[in-house]
Amino acid sequence: xxxxxxxxxxxxxxxxxxxxxxxxxxxxxxxxxxxxxxxxxxxxxxxxxxxxxxxxxxxxxxxxxxxxxxxxxxxxxxxxxxxxxxxxxxxxxxxxxxxxxxxxxxxxxxxxxxxxxxxxxxxxxxxxxxxxxxxxxxxxxxxxxxxxxxxxxxxxxxxxxxxxxxxxxxxxxxxxxxxxxxxxxxxxxxxxxxxxxxxxxxxxxxxxxxxxxxxxxxxxxxxxxxxxxxxxxxxxxxxxxxxxxxxxxxxxxxxxxxxxxxxxxxxxxxxxxxxxxxxxxxxxxxxxxxxxxx
Numbered sequence: 001x002x003x004x005x006x007x008x009x010x011x012x013x014x015x016x017x018x019x020x021x022x023x024x025x026x027x028x029x030x031x032x033x034x035x036x037x038x039x040x041x042x043x044x045x046x047x048x049x050x051x052x053x054x055x056x057x058x059x060x061x062x063x064x065x066x067x068x069x070x071x072x073x074x075x076x077x078x079x080x081x082x083x084x085x086x087x088x089x090x091x092x093x094x095x096x097x098x099x100x101x102x103x104x105x106x107x108x109x110x111x112x113x114x115x116x117x118x119x120x121x122x123x124x125x126x127x128x129x130x131x132x133x134x135x136x137x138x139x140x141x142x143x144x145x146x147x148x149x150x151x152x153x154x155x156x157x158x159x160x161x162x163x164x165x166x167x168x169x170x171x172x173x174x175x176x177x178x179x180x181x182x183x184x185x186x187x188x189x190x191x192x193x194x195x196x197x198x199x200x201x202x203x204x205x206x207x208x209x210x211x212x213x214x215x216x217x218x219x220x221x222x223x224x225x226x227x228x229x230x231x232x233x234x235x236x237x238x239x240x241x242x243x244x245x246x247x248x249x250x251x252x253x254x255x256x257x258x259x260x261x262x263x264x265x266x267x268x269x270x271x272x273x274x275x276x277x278x279x280x281x282x283x284x285x286x287x288x289x290x291x292x293x294x
Contacts, residue, residue, distance in 0.1 A: 016173050017254070019161045020180065020224060024250040025243045026154035027184040028232030032239045034110045037149035041108035048098040052082045061121060066142060068106060068113045075118045079103055112148030114191075143189040154184070155192030162200050175204045175214045176221035183225040220257060228253045 026033065044053065055061065055071040062070040073082045079099035083090075086098075106113050119127065128138045136144070147155065158181045165174040178201035185194035201218060208214040231253065232246035 015161060015164065016177060017251075019157070019177055020228070020254060021247045021250050022157055023154065023180060023184050023225065024228040024232050025246045026150045026157075027188045027190075028229045028235070028246050029239065029242050030148075030150045030188055031110075032242060033150045034112075034148050036239055037108040038110050041105050041149070043105065044102075047086050048083045049102055051086050052079050052099070052102050054082065062124075065111045065139075066124070068109070068111055069117075069142060069145060070119050070121045070124050072118050072120075074103065074106060074113050074115070076100070076103065076115050078118055107147065107152060108149040110148060111142070112146035112151065114146045117145065140189060144191060147190065147192050151188060151190045151192060154188070155190055155196075158185075158193045159196050162196065166200065171204055171208050171210070171214055172217040175201060175208070176217040178204060179218035179221035180225035183222050184229060187226075187229055224250075224254050224257055 044050065050057070052073050055073050056067040059071075061067055068074040072078050076099065079102060080095060083095050083098050086095075090098075103113060103115055107115075128136075128141050131138075131141045158177075161177060162174065162181065165177060178197050181193055181197035182201055184190070185192075185197055205211060205214050205218065228246070228250040231249045232242075235242050235245045235249070
């Protein structure tokens, strides 16, 4: 019985730590990762792609960063409408598969998509004027209304880990990670992760019999996440080095808060690991000549 409890504890601790690392990387290095995803996935191939992009290609409405929100073609219904006349022999399922495939590839663009909501340019500008009164720029509003590859991956991973800790009834880890994900989702303006993390944090605090301890765990998660993201955001360089450095920063911050007596040892280990990878990466082209769309 003791062994089972210990194994479950170690599994939970391992999952929590990996969640911190991935969360920091996907948030702090979102722009670099988004460009990488765009270079590999955001490509057009056939008549279905041309049909969905036809309005933007003809009018350039919204520009490269906004047209997914304002051209009327990049929602599920808009894409279906765009591809229905490509071939009269297509079944509905063929049209649906072509539309969703294109939208998935556009979700890997830097600007991202919202497959459910579209605006006219005037509607978006009016909404931007309202958002401006609350300190939101047009770019921030666009980011709030769309998701891209790193936000999709980060959102799904975050939701999965929170669901795992919900099932284990581990209130401390659930509140800690919920707060961590809430901070990162606000930082990245991630519309997938934010509502779920907020919901889980509110619920675990409300249902906890030890609210003070649960709130302390939430505070620790928020501090670790916020500090790690802030430090990692300052790290420049090629993508893979930045990601490794972000993980090192997260480990250092987490140990400084959770286990101060072991913090120096972990910081030194992380620094040695980073140095090794930097030396190995000197002769590798980590940027590539990737072409992508926003």
